[in-house]
Amino acid sequence: MFMSSIKNKTCLFLATETEPASGGVGYYNDSFIKGLSDHFYDRVIVYGAHDKNLRVDSLTLPLINNILPKKIINAFVLVFKLAFKKVDAIICAHVFLLPLALIFSFLRRKKITLIVYGIDCWGGRLKKYASFYDRIESIVSISEFTSKQLIDQGYPEQRIIKIPPLVDFSNAPKSVQRNQKDMIEVLTVGRMSTLEKYKGHREVLKAIAELSRRQIKVHYHVAGSGDDLPALKELASKMKIEDVVTFHGFVSNEKLEELYHQCDIFVMPSQVSTLSHDLKGEGFGIVFVEAAKYRMAVIGPNSGGSDDIIFSEQTGIAINPESSIEIADAIQKLASDHSLREDLGKNLYEHCEKLFALDKRQDYLKNLFEVSSNV
Numbered sequence: 001m002f003m004s005s006i007k008n009k010t011c012l013f014l015a016t017e018t019e020p021a022s023g024g025v026g027y028y029n030d031s032f033i034k035g036l037s038d039h040f041y042d043r044v045i046v047y048g049a050h051d052k053n054l055r056v057d058s059l060t061l062p063l064i065n066n067i068l069p070k071k072i073i074n075a076f077v078l079v080f081k082l083a084f085k086k087v088d089a090i091i092c093a094h095v096f097l098l099p100l101a102l103i104f105s106f107l108r109r110k111k112i113t114l115i116v117y118g119i120d121c122w123g124g125r126l127k128k129y130a131s132f133y134d135r136i137e138s139i140v141s142i143s144e145f146t147s148k149q150l151i152d153q154g155y156p157e158q159r160i161i162k163i164p165p166l167v168d169f170s171n172a173p174k175s176v177q178r179n180q181k182d183m184i185e186v187l188t189v190g191r192m193s194t195l196e197k198y199k200g201h202r203e204v205l206k207a208i209a210e211l212s213r214r215q216i217k218v219h220y221h222v223a224g225s226g227d228d229l230p231a232l233k234e235l236a237s238k239m240k241i242e243d244v245v246t247f248h249g250f251v252s253n254e255k256l257e258e259l260y261h262q263c264d265i266f267v268m269p270s271q272v273s274t275l276s277h278d279l280k281g282e283g284f285g286i287v288f289v290e291a292a293k294y295r296m297a298v299i300g301p302n303s304g305g306s307d308d309i310i311f312s313e314q315t316g317i318a319i320n321p322e323s324s325i326e327i328a329d330a331i332q333k334l335a336s337d338h339s340l341r342e343d344l345g346k347n348l349y350e351h352c353e354k355l356f357a358l359d360k361r362q363d364y365l366k367n368l369f370e371v372s373s374n375v
Contacts, residue, residue: 010043010086014101014174015093017047023191024286025117025267028142028165029093032115035361036091038368041110066217089113095120095129102132111137113368118146118283118305123276126154140368142284143305149274163364164308165286169357170347172293178264178342183217184335187263187296189256192226198280200269200301201232206324207331216332218244221259225250252360257294264341265299265334266291271320282306288316292352295345299330308355315348 013033017026037044078100087108092101093115101112114136116126129136130153137160141147147160186208190199201222208220222232222245229247236245266288272281285306288298292309294303298316300306312318317334319326334341 008042009088010045011089011090011091012087012104012216012334013044013046014094014097015046016096020239024165024284025094025284028117029115031166031358031361032093034161035365039362040087061333066252076363086223091115095125098129098132098136102135105135105156111135113138113140115140115142116146116150117142118281119279120283121146121153121276122149122281123279124153125276126150130154138368143308145303145305146283159264163366163368164356164360165284165289166356166361166364167286167289167293167352169293169353170359172353173261176261176295176345178261180338183219184265184331185219185221185263186265186267186331187221187259187291188221188266188268189223189259189290190268191224192222192228194226194228196226196280197228198271198273199329200267200271200321201228202235203269203321203324203327205232205236205239205245207327208244209241210324210328211331212241214328216335218331218335220245221248221263222246223248223251223256223259225362246373260291260294260296264297265331266296267299267327267331269299269319269327270301270304270306271321272301285309288348289352289356292345292348292356295342295349297334297341297344298348299327299334309348309352311351314344316344316349 001228007111013036016027017023017028018033020030033046069195087104087110090101090104090108090110091113092098095114095116101114104110105112112135116139133155138161139150139155140161140163141150142160142162142164147162150160151157162283188201188204192201195316204220208218211218226238229249233247236242248259251259268285268287270282270285273279281304283305285300285304288300288306288309291298298310299319300310300316301321302312310316317330
């Protein structure tokens with residue numbers, strides 16, 4: 001019924017990132033846009049903050065730049081270009097673009113669907129728009145943790161729709177055979193940015209040093225690049241663990257898949273804070289779902305967006321991400337128990353395949369259409 005109600009309609013999708021290669025937000029928006037265009041709308045007009053991400057129909061936007069004055073000018077250009085285009089629905093895919101979305105909302109007399117991810121709306125960042133809550137007909141949240149942050153800021157719970165990031169499980173290996181061996185291999189995948197030190201690479205390095213002192217045979221593989229990589233290499237050297245740590249840098253998909261097969265444990269102890277002056281943490285933690293495809297035992301934080309994924313002693317081990325000793329203890333526990341690693345990996349796979357597989361996308365989007373008349 002709802003499918004026919006939106007036939008021949010157009011959706012305006014305002015976003016900061018729309019390319020998977022740009023990171024988690026870009027990956028999520030790309031999947032969301034494809035779901036809308038494949039199953040619901042005849043046309044989705046997309047505005048992205050970077051020209052390489054722009055994929056609208058014959059809509060070119062000059063002055064696309066990270067400099068604020070040029071962004072403001074570009075916003076007015078966008079309003080002008082879309083002034084006479086048919087727009088039946090407005091989806092704003094970042095709180096930072098909400099002022100622009102509100103302009104369209106009032107001009108077109110349409111309410112907004114807002115997508116939020118994590119720190120973009122934590123720490124009271126949404127509350128400053130409380131007087132416009134009546135214009136935000138529904139909010140798409142990627143995790144239960146983020147949904148709770150919205151409720152705490154006064155947004156009506158019944159208008160929050162949870163649509164998590166989804167991963168393609170169709171190419172997941174039917175089984176992964178990891179042989180018991182003398183040395184346990186640990187993997188972290190993620191950007192190493194000075195702006196994202198909360199991801200916990202330093203704490204894992206400290207845990208590896210502690211395990212070495214305990215004479216536990218372990219090798220730590222780190223996949224990813226970023227401006228914090230030199231400092232992390234220096235830290236490993238200072239702790240004299242460079243022989244048991246391999247920084248792979250940026251890796252191809254083929255190499256990453258090889259590491260997922262090779263390693264026994266996935267760990268990313270991201271620290272979480274919702275304080276307005278110290279916002280940090282994962283809005284969801286899609287890397288854990290990627291690890292789930294390969295039935296890996298995982299270690300992650302005991303709070304944050306990954307709460308939807310990691311249930312301690314069931315689908316992984318949740319630890320205090322600020323404690324390198326807890327991380328070391330969790331690695332040692334898994335290292336000494338092959339059966340536990342297999343059981344946790346199997347449980348994680350089943351949990352994630354059920355809730356976070358890409359083939360669930362249409363069903364999640366149906367929930368959005370049932371709640372919101374905007375879309």
